Amino acid sequence: MSKQKGNLSIHSENIFPIIKKWLYSDHDIFIRELISNGCDAITKVKRLHSLGEADIKGERDFYVKVVLDKTARTLKFIDNGIGMTDEEVKKYINQIAFSGAEDFLKNYKDKGDRDQIIGHFGLGFYSSFMVADVVEIHTLSYRPGTEAVKWRCDGGTEFEMEAGDRTERGTEITLHLGQDGESFLNEFTVRETIEKYCSFMPYPIYFEVADKEPEKDKDGNIIVSEPEALNDTAPLYLKQPNACNDEDYKIFYRKTFKDFREPLFWIHLNMDYPFNLKGILYFPKLNTEFDTIEGRIKLYNSQVFVADNIKEVIPEFLLLLKGVIDCPDLPLNVSRSFLQNDGFVRKISDYITKKVADKLNSLFKDNRAEFEKFWEDISPFVKYGLIKDHKFYEKIEGIVLYKTTSEQYVTAQEYLEKHTGKLEKQIYYVSDPIQQAQYVKLLKEHEVEAVILEHSIDSAFISHMEMKKNDIHFKRVDSDISELMKDSDQGVDEEIKNKEVEALTAVFNKALNKENTKLQLENLKSEDIAAMIILSEDNRRMQEMMQRYSLGGFNPSMMPSEEILVLNKKHPLIQFCLRHAKVDSEEVKLVAQQVYDLAMLSHKPLSPEAMTSFIGRSNEIMKRMITFQENN
Template identity: 30%
Template sequence: MSETVKTEKHGFQTEVGKLLHLVTHSLYSNKEIFLRELVSNAADAADKLRFKALSDNSLYESDGELRVRISVDKEQGTITISDNGIGMTREQAIEHLGTIAKSGTSEFFGQLTGDESKDSQLIGQFGVGFYSAFIVADRVTVLSRAAGHDATTGVQWESAGEGDFEVTDIEKSTRGTDIILHLRDDEKEFLDEWKLRSIVNKYSDHISIAVEMWKEEVPERDGPDGPEGDKIPAEPAHWEQVNAAKALWTREKSDISDEEYNEFYKHISHDFEDALTWGHNRVEGTHDYTSLLYVPKRAPWDMWNRETKHGLKLYVQRVFIMDDAEQFMPTYLRFVKGVLDSNDLPLNVSRELLQDSKVTDAMRKACTKRVLQMLEKTAKKDPEAYQAFWKEFGNALKEGPAEDASNKEKIAGLLRFASTHNDNSEQTVALADYIERMKEGQDKIYYIVADSYNAAKNSPHLEVFRKKGVEVLLMSERVDEWLISHLNEFDAKQLVSVTRGSLDLGDLDDDADKEAQKAIEEAAEGLVSRVKASLGDSVKDVRVTHRLTDSPACIVTDENDMSSQMVKLMKAAGQPVPEQKFILEVNPEHDLVKHMDAEQAEDTFAEWSQLLLDQATLSEQGALDNPAEFVARLNKLLLAAK
């Protein structure tokens, strides 16, 4: 190191400045979480050193007893959280403490409302980590030195949590990190050591690294029998462990309280809320491992960001290996948090090795099955809680049938939809509920996919179903078309679109219905032929409808063609789409169609035919390729009718 001490001033990344403001102004009601966050980070640093030392034992520097220490200086008004973990270099301190290394931060800040109570929940999902120090401190000093580096390579980072921070080269004899909080005058209550111990016991008892606090010397004193009895020996001053330091997932389930489970969830997820449900299982036999899996109550703010990492914390024989091991949880369950501790994987396991491991595949299948069972149980025991879960995570779960064919039926049972059975857009109808309400003679599950709930609910394709009292599922989320293309049946009942192919209601149509339909078709043969000739190759076919009772016409997708919704999705994604032609179904019983049929002039009849097609297209797709032409044609026909 040069003789001149190198000090530099850096500006915070814009997002850090915003986060610091929010942390200090929105988390005032839960100040004590600063200690949970900092102790958690310190424990993570120790875990990371333990993992790296598997391949380089010298990183321990003759000190293999990993720990976190909390000390108080009442005269200086400071709390120090120290660890002997992996530590940081100068460059790492600037990067990790001056920027938020998360993609989608702009999206996160865009979701903030200005309502402190709501924003504090969102901040909890984002994870405040180190910056929680500024909840109680008006200045923070960090001293760090990376394991395996020379003592002269230490770094001091310091900031008042405003616009900038200073970084200085220092000499630090021990590896790891010391975080010194200079408490605000109104936060001196946290200098009470018993208060700090109680916070550690509350939030950090489950951490597998020992958390220690200094205990002053205790002189020899009288025992329970008084001065004449045996004396209690003196205790010299020493560092005393204040947490259980036993990995929670290694303990017996019967010995763990719900509060402990929830605190551990908050430790691994950095969420502020309790989990919705969890499952703790120890598996012995062909594979030997323990899993502790949590389903959150609220979706993480970045769940739809494709760059966001997800997965479980992976341990091998109690040794931390990696965060976000995505190999053990399918993408549609990316919201699941938890820990997986295996005795079957090698300690030097890598992400690449996990990709091709039979053990990984078996554990993934088992964990997936367990989460689905947890959700099934919640749906059965607490429908209200499950409905709240569905609002948060339903669209992610809808990705399941396409991704996980082996669990398609289980996933389908967890899906919820809006339907014509209800008067609102709430997605509360399970497929099993639908089947229970099926009409006598009904053997199919009917659905419609549209751009919006209102478009689905008011689609002319539903007219005959309303007339017969047949329930139809109403789908309007972007993911629904993708879902339904991979979900063909449930409980041996075929899912059928009301907008595709020829409508066959099976036994829902009696003999009288079928005879009436046949008579209408025969009577309208001339009309259908004229419309076909007028529209030419702008449609795939023209036929009499059996779907409509109140509307003059609708367009239908051929059974083997791509649906109109899928065409729109592909176009929106910039994907090439083959030319798509639809079938026009006309309702000869409608007054407009009767008026058109009576028109003798073929050019005027052609205008009516095109208008009918445009109306049906607009009703189905919500837009036309040439709306100006449609308006001009409509005006022309209206004027001619005067």
């Protein structure tokens, strides 16, 4: 053919600068596009051969090869696929925005569909101009008697096209890297990008560095080794679940996510109708704090990587997991807002949610002991899912476990049944088992268990559960004094009790230098505890919410304290304060201050100033005890 020059035919006005600069937000995407096109070309020639329309002469070793030449500043993409004639170059390359893959599918859609076509040879090809100043194509069609074609473009709207010298079927695309492609002269960057986007593409992908010094053995001989593909052409997620064993899943997890901790368990997704979706979701061993959990769901379209963590497709709470999802039917040439509102995409999301819920339910019912073993690791994920996804909540709320202070795991229903006759539709919990140990001990003395809810998500979780289930209320162990802990009030003279409360309030107000100490006098069954601090559940949740959401930081002094000091009238220290309530003595003051701080220590940490005073006072009380002992 004679040498030709011409202008690229633009189907949409001024589209070329948009393609070159703004079509893709990530410049490294050109590697995915060009390798996808190479795989696409191989799929086409294989299908034509199966239809008897292409003779590939017994060839079975298909490949895509990427060659970096740092000296020449080039990056080549070579395949032995279908190739192109000069007419096809004019149609699929010179006419931007005309998809060769779509045209091919139109012609062959009724002749078999064993292999999916991936990529769209057209716009994807032009992503190369994001990093290259000049792009060349050397191609030879599978059609007998056709001439090789050489095509060249410097990034403007003009091209040159002439006969080429390629002798093997396929296509070689050479990018002459410009300033924007400087980073792709780095061998590690190219290799990492291929592995990022092309790990599961259907044909072997090889990477070579043309001007790299050959590796030698200790005697100086060049080591000749077989090239290894960077990708897995038959990834585990495409196989039937019954063809995979536990070790297969663990190996795939380690290789895909570079995480050498074993996953807890996994779900193999395998659906062909009404949409095609394959994948594996792994439940990793999570960190202790919800804020530090980082999952990763890799979304693929026909083995081509699309993106991580597309929450428009994958339910948001599942993004705490790790996994691979491949959905060839997913519409990708649309905005993310379209995906979010698309009914088909919602069906995909609902299907994934259902499969996860089904897996959790089957684990709970078939192997409760194993489920309990996993619970501490998966509970933040499950609770987050219950909050964020109503359908997930409906399927899973009955199997949510609560760990009790006696190290047992129970459901909410099991907890309530265990405490029938003692508690009315309420679940006691602790947020700090050590700090709140005194309250736990009091409840245990009356055969009442508390559950441990110490994770950062638990505050939102229990509020959500109460909203959904009106017949259950969560109460922290220090939110009130259970009737179980008190002696009967029968026979108590209310007038006398009120006077005692008034007298003790005056003692504690003076000792604590306060004006409004909120005090409650009770006859507790236990004589070991002098005093306790309680804070209503609603008040504490309000404080926690303000602290969590306040933009300028929450100052506790902004909200008046509702903490109540509960004094046990049976205890000798409280009896002492009552007997000497009208005596202005240092001893009464010391006892009142110490009683208050001891109660507060069981409720929450003391401030630095209060702790300093507490330690100094404790030393003073012990010195007085020694002095008293020696004088008597």
